Amino acid sequence: MRTLGPGSIASLLKIAQDVAYAVLWASLVLVVFATAAGLLALPFLTGRLDGHGNIDGHASDISALVAHWPTLLGAAVSIVAYLAVLLIIIFRLRQVFATLILGDPFRPENVGRLRIVGLALIALELVGYVVRLALVWAIPERSKHLDFTVNLSGWFAILVVFVLAEVFREGARLRRDAELTI
Amino acid sequence: MPIRVNLDRMLVERRMSLTELADRVGVTIVNLSILKTGKARAVRFSTLDALCRELDCQPGDLLNFVPGPPDEPGEEETG
Numbered sequence: 001m002r003t004l005g006p007g008s009i010a011s012l013l014k015i016a017q018d019v020a021y022a023v024l025w026a027s028l029v030l031v032v033f034a035t036a037a038g039l040l041a042l043p044f045l046t047g048r049l050d051g052h053g054n055i056d057g058h059a060s061d062i063s064a065l066v067a068h069w070p071t072l073l074g075a076a077v078s079i080v081a082y083l084a085v086l087l088i089i090i091f092r093l094r095q096v097f098a099t100l101i102l103g104d105p106f107r108p109e110n111v112g113r114l115r116i117v118g119l120a121l122i123a124l125e126l127v128g129y130v131v132r133l134a135l136v137w138a139i140p141e142r143s144k145h146l147d148f149t150v151n152l153s154g155w156f157a158i159l160v161v162f163v164l165a166e167v168f169r170e171g172a173r174l175r176r177d178a179e180l181t182i
Numbered sequence: 183m184p185i186r187v188n189l190d191r192m193l194v195e196r197r198m199s200l201t202e203l204a205d206r207v208g209v210t211i212v213n214l215s216i217l218k219t220g221k222a223r224a225v226r227f228s229t230l231d232a233l234c235r236e237l238d239c240q241p242g243d244l245l246n247f248v249p250g251p252p253d254e255p256g257e258e259e260t261g
Contacts, residue, residue: 180223182213 014097021090028083035076042069071138078131082124089120106171114165121158125151186246189218192237207232 092113099105132146193203200218204211209229216222217229230241237244 177223180216180221182209182217182222182225182229 010097010100014101017090017094017097021087021094024083024087024090028080028087031076031079031083035073035080038069038072038076068139074134074138078127078134081127085120085124085127089117092117092120104175106168106175108169108172111165111169111172114161114168118158118161118165121154121161125154125158184248184250184252185220186248187217187220187222188244188246189214189233192239192244196237198237203233203236206236 096105096110096113099107099110128151129148132148135146193200200211200214204214207214207229209232217225225245230244233239233244234241
């Protein structure tokens with residue numbers, strides 16, 4: 001299989017990255033708009049909520065959502081943060097990939113980009129724990145099944161990314177040496 | 183870099199231009215300039231062979247060791 005060009009692994013990966021980038025942006029915009037719409041509609045819905053949590057005297061799914069709006073807002077903020085971090089990762093990966101397409105991936109800038117990806121992955125792991133703790137605090141009756149064990153695969157992936165960053169650093173140094181070998 | 187390249191002096195002594203040497207040795211002027219200005223990180227034996235042949239000299243005539251601190255590897259790349 002070819003390294004670059006049509007039909008290569010790189011071209012397939014580029015398509016996957018472009019799709020992920022578009023889907024993440026669309027999801028982020030959707031969540032932000034839905035949250036904003038929900039916040040705008042909240043004063044109208046809470047005004048119609050009676051003491052039993054029913055809207056206009058009728059029990060409905062919306063009434064349950066309105067009753068738990070702080071939790072929902074927290075969930076929306078967590079989702080936005082999650083999508084934003086994923087976008088940072090994809091954005092940096094696309095930058096790394098652009099250098100690969102140019103045929104020159106071993107650049108010093110890519111070391112920093114891969115480190116940012118690693119740090120973003122660490123942030124995702126840590127935010128995951130914070131969100132789970134927040135859920136236990138906010139809705140303890142529904143959070144008993146939450147898993148607080150260490151995600152070994154996630155931390156292993158982080159290790160791989162940081163090792164790759166160092167490999168890129170050495171690659172950049174070797175490339176520079178090769179360039180200046182007469 | 184504690185290794186100094188005496189290409190300048192050798193060219194003056196032989197009244198040869200860098201372009202002419204580049205043509206004779208088969209190395210681009212850009213690369214010879216890198217060598218001349220001491221920015222090169224390494225010299226291939228084949229290049230050294232061609233330079234010595236065309237300049238009628240020994241490798242020691244082209245290269246000098248001047249005591250000084252060595253370059254840190256990767257220093258230039260990462261800033």
